Amino acid sequence: MPLFLNEDQQMLHDSAAEFMKGEAPVAHLREFRDKQCKDGFSHALWKQFSEMGFTGILIGEEEGGLGLGHVEAGVVLEEVGRNLTPSPFLTTAVAGVEALNAGGKPLRERYFPGILSGDTVLALAVDEGPKHRPDQISMAATREGNGFKLDGKKQFVVQGGSADMLIVAARTSGSVGDDKGLTLFAVDANAQGLSKDSARLVDSAMAAHMQFDGVLVDADAVIGEVDEGDAVLRRLLNAGRSGAAAETLGVGAGAMDITVDYIKGRSQFGTLIGSFQALQHRISHLYSEMEIARATVLKAQQMLDEGSSKAEMMVSVAKAKAGKATALSVKEGVQMHGGVGMTDEYDIGLYMKRDRALQEFMGDVNYHTNLVAEMHGY
Amino acid sequence: MSDLETFRSETAAWLEANCPPEMRQPMVDESDACWGGRNATFKPGQKEWLDIMAAKGWTVPDWPKEYGGGGLSRAEAKILGQEMARLKCRSPLSSFGIWMLGPALLHFGTEEQKKHFLPPIARGEIRWCQGYSEPGSGSDLASLQTSAVDQGDHFLVNGQKIWTSYADKADWIFCLTRTDKNEKHKGITFMLFDMASEGVSTKPIVLISGQSAFCETFFDDVKVPKEYGEGVSSVVYEVNKGWDVAKYLLGHERSMISGGGSEGSTSLGAKFADQYGRDEMGRLDDPMLRAQMAEMDIDVLAFRAMAERFGDTFKAGLCHPAQPNMMKYAGTEINKRRHELIMSAGGSEVLEWESEASNGGLTARGWLRTKANSIEGGTSEVMLNVVSKQILHLPGA
Numbered sequence: 001m002p003l004f005l006n007e008d009q010q011m012l013h014d015s016a017a018e019f020m021k022g023e024a025p026v027a028h029l030r031e032f033r034d035k036q037c038k039d040g041f042s043h044a045l046w047k048q049f050s051e052m053g054f055t056g057i058l059i060g061e062e063e064g065g066l067g068l069g070h071v072e073a074g075v076v077l078e079e080v081g082r083n084l085t086p087s088p089f090l091t092t093a094v095a096g097v098e099a100l101n102a103g104g105k106p107l108r109e110r111y112f113p114g115i116l117s118g119d120t121v122l123a124l125a126v127d128e129g130p131k132h133r134p135d136q137i138s139m140a141a142t143r144e145g146n147g148f149k150l151d152g153k154k155q156f157v158v159q160g161g162s163a164d165m166l167i168v169a170a171r172t173s174g175s176v177g178d179d180k181g182l183t184l185f186a187v188d189a190n191a192q193g194l195s196k197d198s199a200r201l202v203d204s205a206m207a208a209h210m211q212f213d214g215v216l217v218d219a220d221a222v223i224g225e226v227d228e229g230d231a232v233l234r235r236l237l238n239a240g241r242s243g244a245a246a247e248t249l250g251v252g253a254g255a256m257d258i259t260v261d262y263i264k265g266r267s268q269f270g271t272l273i274g275s276f277q278a279l280q281h282r283i284s285h286l287y288s289e290m291e292i293a294r295a296t297v298l299k300a301q302q303m304l305d306e307g308s309s310k311a312e313m314m315v316s317v318a319k320a321k322a323g324k325a326t327a328l329s330v331k332e333g334v335q336m337h338g339g340v341g342m343t344d345e346y347d348i349g350l351y352m353k354r355d356r357a358l359q360e361f362m363g364d365v366n367y368h369t370n371l372v373a374e375m376h377g378y
Numbered sequence: 379m380s381d382l383e384t385f386r387s388e389t390a391a392w393l394e395a396n397c398p399p400e401m402r403q404p405m406v407d408e409s410d411a412c413w414g415g416r417n418a419t420f421k422p423g424q425k426e427w428l429d430i431m432a433a434k435g436w437t438v439p440d441w442p443k444e445y446g447g448g449g450l451s452r453a454e455a456k457i458l459g460q461e462m463a464r465l466k467c468r469s470p471l472s473s474f475g476i477w478m479l480g481p482a483l484l485h486f487g488t489e490e491q492k493k494h495f496l497p498p499i500a501r502g503e504i505r506w507c508q509g510y511s512e513p514g515s516g517s518d519l520a521s522l523q524t525s526a527v528d529q530g531d532h533f534l535v536n537g538q539k540i541w542t543s544y545a546d547k548a549d550w551i552f553c554l555t556r557t558d559k560n561e562k563h564k565g566i567t568f569m570l571f572d573m574a575s576e577g578v579s580t581k582p583i584v585l586i587s588g589q590s591a592f593c594e595t596f597f598d599d600v601k602v603p604k605e606y607g608e609g610v611s612s613v614v615y616e617v618n619k620g621w622d623v624a625k626y627l628l629g630h631e632r633s634m635i636s637g638g639g640s641e642g643s644t645s646l647g648a649k650f651a652d653q654y655g656r657d658e659m660g661r662l663d664d665p666m667l668r669a670q671m672a673e674m675d676i677d678v679l680a681f682r683a684m685a686e687r688f689g690d691t692f693k694a695g696l697c698h699p700a701q702p703n704m705m706k707y708a709g710t711e712i713n714k715r716r717h718e719l720i721m722s723a724g725g726s727e728v729l730e731w732e733s734e735a736s737n738g739g740l741t742a743r744g745w746l747r748t749k750a751n752s753i754e755g756g757t758s759e760v761m762l763n764v765v766s767k768q769i770l771h772l773p774g775a
Contacts, residue, residue, distance in 0.1 A: 002452075002690035002691075002694065003683065003686045003687035003690045003691075004687060004690055004691050004694065004696060260770055260772070263772070264771075264772065264773060271773075272773045274772040274773050275772065275773040275774055277763075279772075280762065280763070280766035280770075280772050281759065281762040281763075281766070283766070283770065283772075284704075284707075284761075284762040284763075284765035284766045284769075284770060285707075285762065287704065287765055287769065287770060288704045288707055288708045288765070289708075291684065291701075291704060291708075292680050292681060292683075292684045292708060293680070294687075295680070295683040295684040295686070295687035295688075296679070296680040296683045296684070298683075298687065299683035299686070299687075313679070314679065314683075316676075317675075317676050317679045317680055317683075318680075320676050321676055321677075321680040368676075369669065369672045369673055369676060370669075370672065372672050372675050372676055372679075373647055373661070373662070373668055373669075373671065373672035373675070374661075376645040376647055376648045376672075376675060377645075377648050377651070377660070378645070378647040378648050378650075378651035378656070378660070378661060378662045378668065378671070
C-alpha cells in the first residue's frame, strides 16, 4: 500500500476539510469557550458529524457504520486538529468504538445506534494520576452478586461530565503492574455511587475527576472477557493514540500555516519579516519535522489497519514524533508572531493550548519514547 | 495468491538460491561495497552476485528492460527491496551511474544515448563520477568556471573540479562545463567523457577521517568528442541547458544522501544494552544514554516512514519538486546525530584510530565521515533556503 491517501481517502479528506472549515472553524471554539458551555462542545455539531458519516467510520457495515479504518479516522482527526474543533469524536467514535469492537455483540447493539445517530457520547476513564500510566491502574472491581462493584478514582476523563457511558478500566484480579487481571467496563454515567467533578482545561475542553464509591455494574457491562481487559485496553489505546497523533498533526500543521502567512505579511525594518533567514531556516526546519510526522502518523494508521504485529511500536513512534513536531510548531508560532502571539485575539495561542492538552492525552513524548525503548528490549 | 504475493515468494526463493553466502554478511565499511568498473577489484562472492543480478536486470530493478533494467513496477521493486533486506542480501552494485546519471539520462537522454550508456551502468562495467563543485563554486554551484569551447567536432575542456567522489577510480565523468561566459545558469552544459582522455588528472584529498574518497580533478586541454557514434551525443539535453539536468539530478543526489538517515536496521539501544550492561529491569544501565537512544530510534523509524512516503509520492508524481531538498536536510542531520550517539556510547574505546581492536578506527572514521553529509551535495543551509523559497514561498531578502 503506497504511503499516501488513496482516491477515496482523499475525497473523505476534502469533505472533512470543507466541513470543519465551514461548520466548526476556530471561531466555533471561541464561541463555546466564551459562553462558558458546560459540555465544552456542541451537541448540534456532534449530530452533524453523524450526518457526515464520521461517527460510523470504525463501525462495521453490517452494524450500520462505514466499516473503514484508522487511516480514515485520522483523516477526519487531522481536520479536527487543524480547526481546533471541540467534539467527542476521538474519545467516542475512535477509541470508544474500537474498545467496543473488541467486546461482545450485545454492548455494540446497545451503544452503536446512538453513536451512529450522534446522540450518544462516551468518555474514557483510564488515567488515575496526573500522568498517563495505564500499566499502573489500581481501581478495584470486586465481584458482587451477578456483577462487580467499582471503587477508586479516575481523572482526566475528557468530556466525562457530558458522557452517557464511561469505559472504565479496573483491576479484577492480580496486583498493580500485572499484565493480566484488568477488566474493562461499560458504566452508565448516571450510576449510583459515581461522583464527577468537571473542570475546564487550558484548551477550553471539559474534563472530570471521578470518584467511584461502590458503583455496581452487571456482568453484561464487561467489555470482552473478565481479567483479559489488557487486550481490549490495548485496542482502545492504539486507536486513541494514533487518533491523538493525527489530531496533533492537524494542530501543528494549522499552527505552521498561520505562522507562515503571518511572517509573509508582517513588515519591520521596511521589509517583510519572512525574508529574514533567521526565520526562514527555523520554519523550514519545522516544515521538515511536520512532513516526517505526517509520514509517521499515516504509517502507524496503515499498520493498524493491516493488523501488523509492529503496529504498536509505530503508534508510539507516531505519538512521540507528532508530539515533538507540533510542540515545536506552536512554540515557534507564538515566537514568530511576536507580541500579537501573546494576545487572545490571535489564534496561535489557542493552538498552543490545544497542543498542550493533546500532549498529555494517552501518553506524552517521554512516555512513548520510554515505550519504544521497552519494545526494543532495552 | 495475488500476483504480488506470488512475486514475493518467487523472489525470496530465487534470492535464497542465488545469493552467495558472503553477500549475505553485513557490510563492515565502504570498502565492502561493490562499485564495478573497468578496473574493479572484487571480494569473494561480489562478482558472481553482480553478474547474476545484472543478468536479471535487478541491479536497476525499475529501469526498463531494454536499458538493462528489470522492468519491475514500483510495487514489485519495493517487494524485491524488502525481500533483499529480510534475507540480508547486499546490494550487488554501488554506482553513481545508477543513482545519479541513470535517472538524468532516462529523463533527458536521447534514445541513442540511453541505449549506449545505460546497459554498461546496469552491468557494472563502467564506473562514473560526478564533476560538479569547483574550488570557487560550492554552495553557489552555478558560478562554475570550467570551460568547454566548441572546436567543431569536439569541445576543448579546461578547468578544475573538486570534491569529485572516487574520481581516481572512475572510468567516465558526467561534468558541468561553462559554454557561455555571458550567462550564469543558462551558460552551463552537461557533458559526458572518458576519464582516460588525455589531459585529465586527479589528486585525492585527505579528509579529517584520514580517508580520501574525494579528489581534485584537473582538465588540461581535454578534447571531448561531440559524438560517440551515430546520434550518441556527448551532451545531455542541449548545450547551455545543463543546469536543468543538474537540478534534476541534484534531486536524486539529495535523496540518495538522505538515505543515510534510514541506515541501520537495528535499534542502537538494543545493540548497546548488551555491551553496556542492564539494570534489574533489563534496561540499558545509563538512563540518559537510554533516553537518547530511544529518541534516536524514534527519529530513525519516523524518517524511514518519510523515505517510504517520499518514494511513493515521487513515483506517483505527487511529490513537491523541491521535496528532495527537505529529505537531504533531514536525513543527513539524523545521520550525524546517530554517529554522535555511537561515539558517546562507545566511550574511550572508539577513540582508537590505529588499532586492531578498533578495526583501524572504523567507528571514529565513520563518525567524522558523516560530518560531510550535510555539506556535500548542497549544505543543510542551502537546503533550508530552497525549502523556504520553493515550498513555503517566503519572500526574498
